[in-house]
Amino acid sequence: MNDIVEKVVAGDVRTVARLIRDIDDGMPEVREVLKDLYPHTGKAYVIGITGAPGVGKSTLVDQMVAHLRKRDKTVGVLAVDPTSPFSGGAILGDRVRMQRHSMDQGVFIRSLATRGHFGGLTQSTRSAIDVFDAMGKDYIIVETVGVGQDEVDVVRSAHTTVIVVIPGMGDDIQAIKAGILEIGDIFLINKADREGSDKTLSDLRLMINMDHKKYDRGEWKPPILKIQAVFDKGVAEFIDEIDKHAKYLIETAGGLDFRESKAKVRQELGEMIKARLIEEVIDRLTESGDFDRTVDSIIKGKIDPYTACENLVLPIVS
Amino acid sequence: MKQKRRVRVMVAKPGLDGHDRGARIIARAYRDAGFEVVYTGLHQTPEEIVEAAIQEDVDMIGLSSLAGAHKYLFPAVVELLREKAADDIVVCGGGIIPDDDIKELKELGVKEVFTPGTPLDDIVKWVEHNITPRQD
Numbered sequence: 001m002n003d004i005v006e007k008v009v010a011g012d013v014r015t016v017a018r019l020i021r022d023i024d025d026g027m028p029e030v031r032e033v034l035k036d037l038y039p040h041t042g043k044a045y046v047i048g049i050t051g052a053p054g055v056g057k058s059t060l061v062d063q064m065v066a067h068l069r070k071r072d073k074t075v076g077v078l079a080v081d082p083t084s085p086f087s088g089g090a091i092l093g094d095r096v097r098m099q100r101h102s103m104d105q106g107v108f109i110r111s112l113a114t115r116g117h118f119g120g121l122t123q124s125t126r127s128a129i130d131v132f133d134a135m136g137k138d139y140i141i142v143e144t145v146g147v148g149q150d151e152v153d154v155v156r157s158a159h160t161t162v163i164v165v166i167p168g169m170g171d172d173i174q175a176i177k178a179g180i181l182e183i184g185d186i187f188l189i190n191k192a193d194r195e196g197s198d199k200t201l202s203d204l205r206l207m208i209n210m211d212h213k214k215y216d217r218g219e220w221k222p223p224i225l226k227i228q229a230v231f232d233k234g235v236a237e238f239i240d241e242i243d244k245h246a247k248y249l250i251e252t253a254g255g256l257d258f259r260e261s262k263a264k265v266r267q268e269l270g271e272m273i274k275a276r277l278i279e280e281v282i283d284r285l286t287e288s289g290d291f292d293r294t295v296d297s298i299i300k301g302k303i304d305p306y307t308a309c310e311n312l313v314l315p316i317v318s
Numbered sequence: 319m320k321q322k323r324r325v326r327v328m329v330a331k332p333g334l335d336g337h338d339r340g341a342r343i344i345a346r347a348y349r350d351a352g353f354e355v356v357y358t359g360l361h362q363t364p365e366e367i368v369e370a371a372i373q374e375d376v377d378m379i380g381l382s383s384l385a386g387a388h389k390y391l392f393p394a395v396v397e398l399l400r401e402k403a404a405d406d407i408v409v410c411g412g413g414i415i416p417d418d419d420i421k422e423l424k425e426l427g428v429k430e431v432f433t434p435g436t437p438l439d440d441i442v443k444w445v446e447h448n449i450t451p452r453q454d
Contacts, residue, residue, distance in 0.1 A: 014404065017375040018452075025323050088324070089349035095370060096359035102366045108373055113324075113354050 005036045011135045013108065020110055023127045026279070034127055040134035042257040044076070045246060047139065048155030050146030051164030056190040057143050058097035060164060060229040065101050067239050068139050074106040076132030078125060080144040080151070083113040090114075094143060108132065114151070122153045123275040126268065129157075152183065157267070159256060160245045162186045162238075165204070167196035181207060184222050186241050192226035192234070201226065220248050281316055323451035325353040326376045330367045331360050332395065335385030344380060344412065347438040351446065364394035372404050378449045383413040388423065396427040408449060412441075 007015035022030045047064075049057050058079065065075050079094035092111035101107040110128065114121050125142060132140045142158060144151045155161050163184035187208070189200050204224050215221040223241050227234030249256055258264040285291040290312060297303045303311075329345045331338050338360055348355045356374045358367060371379050381392055392411050399405045411423060412432040420431045429448070432441050 014372055014402075017373050021326070021375040083354075084349055087350045087352045089352040090354045091345050091349045092354060092356045092374075093359075095356060095374075099358055099362065099366060099370065102369045102373070109370070110373055111356050 002036065004033050005040075005134075008033075008037060008131060008135050009040050016108065016131055016135050017110070019131055020112075020128045023131070024112060024115070024124050026124075030127070034130065037130055037134040038259075041130045042133065042259045044129070044133040044137050044140045045256065046129055046158040046160075047141045047242060048158030048161045049141060049143045049164060050151070050155045050162070051190075052169070053145055055164045055166045056229045057164055058094040060188070060190065060227075060235070061094075061141050061143050062098045062101070063229050063232050063235040064141060064239065065098065065107055066232075067235055069101075069104065069106060073138040074136065075108075076129075076135075076137035076140045077107070077109040078112055078128055078132070078140070078142045079109065080112045080114060080121070080125065080142070080154070082145065083115045088115075108135070108137065121151065122157075122271055125154045126157060126271075153271070156183050157258075157264070159249060160185045160242050162188060162242075164188045164190050165200060166191045167194045167200045169200065185220060185245050186238065187222055187224040188234075188238060189224065189226045190229050192228055197226055218252070220245065220252075277317075281313060284316065285312055323453075325378075325445065325449055325451050326356070326374065327353050327378045327380060327445065327449070328356045328358065328367070328371050328374060328376045329380045329382065330358045330362050330370070331382050332362050332364055332367060332391040333383060333385060333387045334361060335383055335387070336360055337384045338382070340384070340412065341380075341382040343438070344382070344441065347442055348380075348445070351442045353445070364391060364398055367395055368398040368402060368404070371399075371407055372402060375452075376407060377451055378408040378410060378445065381409065381411045383411065383415070386414075388413065388415050389419055392423050392428050393426040400427075406452065412436075 004015060004019060008019060019030065019033060049061060051057055061077060065077065068075050077098065079092070081090055081092045081094060083090045090113035092113060095109055095111055098109055101109065112125065112128065129140050129142065142154060144154055146152060146155060161183050163181060165187070167189060187204050189197055201224060208222055208224070225234055225238055225241065227238060229235060246256065254260070294308045294312060298305050298308055327348055329341050329348070331341055345355045345357050356370070356376060358370055367379060379395060381395060383391060388411060392409065396409050399407055399409065408429050409427065410430045410432070411428050415431055415433055423431055430444060
């Protein structure tokens with residue numbers, strides 16, 4: 001086991017790749033490895049990128065990697081794509097836009113499928129972040145469509161959360177006003193050469209300015225940038241904004257190490273408990289056969305699902 | 319959650335060949351069979367493909383070639399995997415490939431080659447029977 005930890009810390013690509021799959025596949029053995037990796041984490045800067053399909057997230061990430069490499073920073077990328085709810089399979093195509101970095105030893109790109117396990121995406125992505133962190137990556141970029149609470153949690157756990165939109169999505173912005181837009185630290189209007197980018201800019205500005213009282217108290221005011229990721233226009237300025245946000249976090253939030261942030265540790269521990277509890281309970285009920293037996297009983301009308309749930313869960317947790 | 323390991327495959331297009339419709343259809347068929355499919359896009363060098371396959375920890379690489387360079391490109395991928403001690407990753411090929419070449423490619427370590435007209439079901443079934451997600 002310690003062998004794996006040593007290899008991860010030394011940056012061994014194959015070991016890291018296999019460990020991330022073991023995490024994703026829910027192999028119980030990885031828990032010990034993650035425990036031993038924890039002391040080696042806390043150094044990486046995590047950036048979450050989210051936005052609707054087709055807004056240009058992968059292209060943007062590709063350009064970000066190029067800029068960060070020019071600054072001699074190493075980068076890990078976790079690209080999350082949806083699992084088909086019907087077959088359980090997935091096409092992970094984010095790499096297509098980033099393949100030019102695949103020979104660069106300072107870059108590690110990994111595609112993950114959402115899979116759809118109970119709260120598992122958040123947990124396994126966060127563990128994968130820890131692995132990249134322990135292997136010494138300076139920056140870790142997590143890219144996800146941001147649909148559903150799991151994915152929102154994933155990007156929210158980053159140091160800097162970036163929301164990418166494109167012109168002409170005004171109505172969509174209205175629709176999700178109370179959702180993912182609230183968590184953005186930086187807003188990007190990609191494909192800004194398209195018609196309607198000024199309208200999108202003013203929509204976003206209006207929304208952000210509604211929180212002006214927060215900014216008066218010195219809280220971070222999310223900047224909005226117009227960019228054209230495919231032509232690398234505005235990406236350098238965007239990276240500068242990330243630096244500014246990092247500086248803000250250091251000056252006001254007392255540093256960048258998640259392990260010392262009460263809010264982050266609370267959130268992380270809470271999610272870990274939730275994931276572990278579900279795992280233990282479901283495993284136990286499936287192995288004993290109680291789960292299937294109860295399903296049969298409900299179908300036959302012998303018991304209602306509410307009582308059944310209580311009967312199954314309470315004896316385990318009490 | 320104790321999950322069954324999912325088959326992870328990579329579909330890649332090596333070389334200058336720009337025809338990826340077949341590769342995309344294969345990727346879709348694999349997805350519908352419940353595999354996780356990493357697609358790398360066009361114009362990949364064998365080195366890029368192997369590096370990506372290792373980072374993605376896939377069980378199999380499916381190479382597509384319709385431009386005649388398969389005799390160089392496919393064995394190059396096999397050889398690089400061997401050099402990187404990653405030859406547990408199975409290499410398959412597909413595309414416009416003459417029968418004589420298939421024999422040669424198989425001798426060089428390409429596990430199977432699928433030619434035009436092969437039903438998608440057969441290709442999927444072959445993977446289901448021959449590729450097991452790594453067990454260790």
